[in-house]
């Protein structure tokens with residue numbers, strides 16, 4: 001009773017005009033440095049905190065006091081506590097500004113608060129849809145390691161529409177917490193993890209503190225081996241190594257057979273994508289993944305098909321076209337095979353890329369690094 005009376009008294013000291021939340025915020029900032037008011041606000045806020053079930057929004061003067069107090073407490077642990085308790089309307093826009101700001105610890109704190117509020121989760125979703133902000137927000141969520149943050153990160157690692165660097169950051173974020181590690185294993189098991197992060201996810205989880213996670217990762221995210229069955233260094237380590245681009249070009253055009261399928265600057269054959277600007281498109285790590293796990297990220301345009309003909313022949317390759325009369329398959333030798341429809345028994349889409357696995361068995365580890373070094377030099381000409 002005493003507390004109610006106190007709130008009422010204080011309310012009377014402040015004019016009772018109807019407020020919008022932005023007006024309330026303006027009033028709050030103007031009055032924030034009046035020490036007497038600050039003391040009174042603190043008393044009101046403490047009182048309200050102690051009354052269970054009191055709807056502070058029912059009294060505009062109390063709303064003002066709360067808003068001022070929240071504003072004063074910014075940068076202190078009190079801020080977090082007050083926002084959690086009062087969930088003030090419109091606070092998410094203020095938190096959003098801090099989330100994308102330069103102060104790392106403030107942005108982590110803001111992210112944590114936003115995740116607790118319905119409007120905050122909506123605000124995070126909006127930031128994640130913004131190409132400029134998404135990457136930074138993903139990295140911040142990755143530092144939280146709680147269930148709510150991991151929920152968002154799981155959505156990102158399974159979203160093939162997002163660029164590699166966003167999904168890569170989400171994989172790294174998940175790999176930082178036990179709950180996140182489990183989610184990565186689940187995504188890999190359910191085959192929802194987008195393929196081009198398989199190797200990096202497996203590499204990060206192979207360093208888990210948890211033996212169970214390491215074992216599960218070895219089974220659902222197996223890593224490529226060398227020709228002698230010894231494991232290759234993990235992909236993030238390989239991506240740090242540098243090679244000889246000239247040696248790489250020689251391998252690319254010769255022994256490693258890359259030019260049998262890829263054109264670079266008018267040299268090579270047209271089975272796979274033209275790689276003349278691949279160094280602009282892919283990071284070193286994504287480039288290594290494309291070579292070491294070609295079936296992990298087959299793009300829609302390069303799906304591999306197997307055609308069984310009446311004569312019992314199996315012709316495998318990319319489907320160039322299919323009409324009522326015939327189907328045209330381009331084989332790995334860059335030859336188009338026209339198969340009349342009446343000769344076709346079945347056409348099956350393959351899970352495997354037409355690009356061979358284990359090309360690094362031909363080149364060895366250093367040869368692989370050299371080829372990647374070469375491909376990194378293939379940039380868009382301006």
Ligand code: HEC
Pocket residue numbers: 252256257258259260261262271272273275278281282287290291294295297298299302303332353354355356359371
């Ligand atoms: C038999 C044909 C074939 C050979 C040989 C081959 N590739 Fe590929 N490559 C493809 C196809 C097809 C794709 C398209 C996606 C897929 O199926 O994986 C591809 C995709 C790629 C990509 C990803 C391109 C992108 O835009 O994301 C890179 C990088 C690449 N290959 C590099 C190489 C290198 C390096 C070699 C040699 C070591 C090589 N390829 C050998 C057929 C081939």
